[in-house]
Amino acid sequence: ISRNIEYLNIIGTAVKEVPMSIMSWSRLSDFRISYFESLKDFPFALDIITELQLNKDIQEVAPWVKEMSRLRVLKLDNCKNLVSLPQFSDSLSCIDADNCKSLERLDCSFNNPEIRLKFTNCFKLNQEAKDLIMHTSTRGYAILPxxxxxxxxxxxxxxxxxxxxxxxxxxxxxxxxxxxxxxxxxxxxxxxxxxxxxxxxxxxxxxxxxxxxxxxxxxxxxxxxxxxxxxxxxxxxxxxxxxxxxxxxxxxxxxxxxxxxxxxxxxxxxxxxxxxxxxxxxxxxxxxxxxxxxxxxxxxSSINATNLQEMSLSNCSLVVELPTIENANNLNILDLNNCSSLLELPPSIGTAKNLEKLDISGCLSILELPSSIGNLQRLSTLTMCGCSKLEALPTNINLKSLDRLDLSDCSELKSIPEISRNIEYLNIIGTAVKEVPMSIMSWSRLSDF
Known part of the structure; x- marks a missing residue:
């Protein structure tokens, strides 16, 4: 169907033949296939297979598997009748033998310095096999039972x-x-x-x-x-x-x-x-x-937030005061959801000029937002649902990137100032708002009100 294929995975299929034409697929670099006995009859394929999945009922690995010069991953997991492993190509970088509960011998060595060895629940491994695994020099890892x-x-x-x-x-x-x-x-x-x-x-x-x-x-x-x-x-x-x-x-x-x-x-x-x-x-x-x-x-009392990208205190219901957030130029996410005892946001929040998401939902004790919030020109999502004591929003600010504003269940909120003309989503269900500002007609992107 194509000679430009780079990745081909036919593990778990009933494919029992490999077409000769695969040799001309010059870009094929990752070829994954399930083991079948007649695979040896396609020697040209042995040189291009990178991952081999063995059948669960297999009792031994055929010695010709070591001829797979590009084999990187050998998946033997749950091969519960497998007793031993033969030598493999040095290209092998991962052996997954989890739950091979009959596995006793490793008639092989592992020469790839990056190899990862997984032998979880292989309880019958003899001492020689365990010693081989533990003394293999690798920058990867080994898991034993x-x-x-x-x-x-x-x-x-x-x-x-x-x-x-x-x-x-x-x-x-x-x-x-x-x-x-x-x-x-x-x-x-x-x-x-x-x-x-x-x-x-x-x-x-x-x-x-x-x-x-x-x-x-x-x-x-x-x-x-x-x-x-x-x-x-x-x-x-x-x-x-x-x-x-x-x-x-x-x-x-x-x-x-x-x-x-x-x-x-x-x-x-x-x-x-x-x-x-x-x-x-x-x-x-x-x-x-x-x-x-x-x-x-x-x-x-303060955090040096020079590289801080995310700060999340969701459901920290006893926190009353936030630290002063200094040098928060990289802060993208501030999640204070359900910090129900929090009294206010620190004025220093205005230094977080790259903040994109601010969530103070369920902050039941907050009465107002600091005017410095007007400095958050990258803020796209402001979620304040359930701030039941919030009485007003700052005026004379323009959050140019704000496209989602959720004020639902801010039951004391009586008015909405124009804080952005780019809002796409606005929710004021459960508020005390009785008037909609005329300027909302110019919010051209508003699609969900």
């Missing part, structure tokens, strides 16, 4: 220092429990990424101050985690700290201010956190996500 830390992590067995060829460690089931007892005793300078999310029994982290090159720490849904160690401030390379759903977390250490390379801080659903300490030194912060922190009361 079981609740025990592999022997190669035992610092006593290798002279007092933990050595691993991996820069990414992923622990599933309960394996993190044994592993964490080693962390505080090990040099972790090469560790870049740690994922402990959904470790629901994890109550505390040990001293990981030696992980000075750690960039990403995921602790999402660690619902028993009570505190972070103060050494978190020594992780000066940290870029992402995700604590979403850490519902038992009580306090954020003040040392977090020293994580000066932090780009993303997520505390959503940290129900017991009362105060966010100063983050004034985190000038590279791009996202500050504090949604559903139902007991959060106190925020820092």
């Amino acid at each position: 079981g609740a025990q830390v592999p022997a190669c992590f035992n610092h006593r067995a290798i002279g007092g220092s933990l050595k691993s060829n991996f820069s990414v460690w992923v622990f599933k089931d309960q394996s993190y429990k044994q592993f964490l007892s080693y962390l505080s005793m090990q040099p972790l300078r090469n560790l870049r990424w740690m994922y402990l999310s959904y470790s629901t029994d994890l109550k505390e982290l040990p001293d990981i101050s030696t992980a000075t090159n750690l960039e990403t720490l995921y602790l999402e849904k660690c619902s028993s985690l009570v505190e972070l160690p103060s050494c978190i401030g020594e992780l000066t390379s940290l870029r992402v700290l995700d604590l979403n759903g850490c519902s038992s977390l009580v306090k954020i250490p003040t040392s977090i201010e020293n994580t000066t390379n932090l780009r993303r801080l997520v505390l959503s659903g940290c129900d017991n956190v009362v105060e966010l300490p100063s983050i004034g030194n985190e000038t590279k912060l791009e996202q500050l996500i504090l949604n559903n922190c139902s007991r959060l009361v106190k925020l820092p």
Whole structure:
């Protein structure tokens, strides 16, 4: 149908033949196909296949698979009768063998330095196979089954220092429990990424101050985690700290201010956190996500928002005052939805000249908006539904980019000044507005009123 195809995926089809003409498809760079026994009868195809999906009932991988010189991805997941794997081409960069519950032997080696190895629930792997995986030198990752830390992590067995060829460690089931007892005793300078999310029994982290090159720490849904160690401030390379759903977390250490390379801080659903300490030194912060922190009361007095792009405090119902937002030239989204105790927006909001979306829906205590809001010439969406005490909007301003204005259920609002002529959507249902300004006739883009 075309000789210009670059990507062809026929996995899951009943195709049992590969046309000879495929050899002339000079642009074909990604060819994905399901395994069938007669595939070996099309040797010209073996040189162009990049992804191979094996049938779930297969018992062994044919040795001719290693002739696939461009094979990058081998999908063996749920091949529950597969007992061993043969040698593969060095081009292979991913083996997905999840749930191969009969797999025992790996009669092969892995020579691609970027390879990713997934052997979740392969509980019958012999020790030789496990050792092969753990000692493979890769910048990718490896996932193994079981609740025990592999022997190669035992610092006593290798002279007092933990050595691993991996820069990414992923622990599933309960394996993190044994592993964490080693962390505080090990040099972790090469560790870049740690994922402990959904470790629901994890109550505390040990001293990981030696992980000075750690960039990403995921602790999402660690619902028993009570505190972070103060050494978190020594992780000066940290870029992402995700604590979403850490519902038992009580306090954020003040040392977090020293994580000066932090780009993303997520505390959503940290129900017991009362105060966010100063983050004034985190000038590279791009996202500050504090949604559903139902007991959060106190925020820092100011935030250096030089690189901040998104700030979200949705459903933080006890927050009364926002920090002064300084140098917020890059702020695009400010979500204060259902901050029902918030008394006002800071005048400094006018410095956020690239703000595009502002949501103060359900801010029941706000009486008015600061006049500095007139500086927000990039603002396209202003949502204020349910601001039941809002009495008036600023006058003599022109928000040139504003195209969506929702004032529904602002029950004390009695008039609408002309704040933009570019509005496409205007909702004043549930307000006390009794007159529509004549100038609305000149709002040429208004299509939903």
